[in-house]
Amino acid sequence: MQTDTRTPAIGIDIGGTKIAGALVDGEGRITHSERVATPADDTTAIIDATAQLITTLTEAADGEVAGVGIACAAFVDARAGHVWFAPNLPWRDLDLAAEVGSRVGRDVVVENDANAAAWGEYRFGAGSDCDDMLLVTVGTGVGGGCINDDRLIRGAFGIGGEIGHVVLDPSGPRCGCGNSGCLEVFASGTALVRNARELVTSPSPLGEALRERCGGDPDVLTGQDITELARAGDGAAVELLDELGTRLGQGIASICAVLDPGRIAIGGGVADAGDLLIGPTRTAFARHLIGRGHRPSPELVHATLGNDAGIVGAATLAREGRA
Numbered sequence: 001m002q003t004d005t006r007t008p009a010i011g012i013d014i015g016g017t018k019i020a021g022a023l024v025d026g027e028g029r030i031t032h033s034e035r036v037a038t039p040a041d042d043t044t045a046i047i048d049a050t051a052q053l054i055t056t057l058t059e060a061a062d063g064e065v066a067g068v069g070i071a072c073a074a075f076v077d078a079r080a081g082h083v084w085f086a087p088n089l090p091w092r093d094l095d096l097a098a099e100v101g102s103r104v105g106r107d108v109v110v111e112n113d114a115n116a117a118a119w120g121e122y123r124f125g126a127g128s129d130c131d132d133m134l135l136v137t138v139g140t141g142v143g144g145g146c147i148n149d150d151r152l153i154r155g156a157f158g159i160g161g162e163i164g165h166v167v168l169d170p171s172g173p174r175c176g177c178g179n180s181g182c183l184e185v186f187a188s189g190t191a192l193v194r195n196a197r198e199l200v201t202s203p204s205p206l207g208e209a210l211r212e213r214c215g216g217d218p219d220v221l222t223g224q225d226i227t228e229l230a231r232a233g234d235g236a237a238v239e240l241l242d243e244l245g246t247r248l249g250q251g252i253a254s255i256c257a258v259l260d261p262g263r264i265a266i267g268g269g270v271a272d273a274g275d276l277l278i279g280p281t282r283t284a285f286a287r288h289l290i291g292r293g294h295r296p297s298p299e300l301v302h303a304t305l306g307n308d309a310g311i312v313g314a315a316t317l318a319r320e321g322r323a
């Protein structure tokens, strides 16, 4: 393990549309970044592009790096560097660390993207002053990662922390995972837009501003539209975020009955709505927390690293030899 905090580590975030990479110093600061398009539907091409990005970043660091960490949206056994399955990439049973490592001639750490983001927030963001933290990311889906007693909870097979798939209501809508009524189908950005579109197509006068915003075509409505309308004071948009935050707060309270984190950080694109989402989340959370009134309550705060959390976390896990 490198001790000089100025020597950068490489963090890579492989997504369905782009592969982003950066040099990250020992204080969690990004000093150089690069990105390439993800070659669609070609396992080998994605591995090759990732290796090439690592080579480019290594050259940018004059050949001296303190580790290489890769974050990806997948079920990952981080100890083995093995990807079980990636929903948005053509990866099944892939020894990603070995494949990339052999191409770049270095050890490579591979981690689930939400776990990596949780580690980034824990070390340098919203959880940097506590030992037990839960990160909840609210974007297209609901993801998260949990740190307990200074350790990332991965579970026996690396699949721990998939908090979006805790079932809130089995009679609820079908989730992308195949189950029904997961937290994700009620509390994700996708759910927010789905609910707004239903309102637009309903005869209710409540949906008037939303209807105007999308010109009557619900299919063009985005989460950002809803957030902007809520900020401007539209009652329906405020209600939609309130409803989402309420579900989220209930779900997080259930998860806290198991994990008991000292801090909960909310990140992801929908969290850009700020207190319009996090206010109702806090209220519902306080109403459902086990032992409420007779126990300390964890603080529920905004995540602070934004989209960089995964890259910073992956680089830092590699630097610290945390695989």
Ligand SMILES: [Zn+2]
Binding pocket: 164, 165, 166, 175, 176, 177, 178, 179, 182, 184
């Ligand atoms: Zn699910």
